[in-house]
Amino acid sequence: MKQFDAGRITDDLQNLVQHAEELLRATAGSAGEAASEARQQAQESLEAVRARLADFERDMTDRARAVDGYVQDNPWTAIAVVGAAALLLGLVMGRR
DSSP states (O other): OOOOOHHHHHHHHHHHHHHHHHHHHHTTTOOSHHHHHHHHHHHHHHHHHHHHHHHHHHHHHHHHHHHHHHHHHOHHHHHHHHHHHHHHHHHHHHHO
């Protein structure tokens, strides 16, 4: 089973944006109004993706800090919650 890794997803998206920007720069000399308009739309899309990616990173960082703070303040409660979740998951998986 694969584990969710927000950091890796973020890195992959940053690489995708970087490669798309390089592609836009490489095709900047292409002639034609249609090509110019397509490049402009692609650039706007990349800027929107970059902004959403930055928001995603901030949100994940804030959530991770909140969870860390809760676990630091309430270690036994966190252990009990994780144990209960594992027990329920085990029961559900055992039925199949």
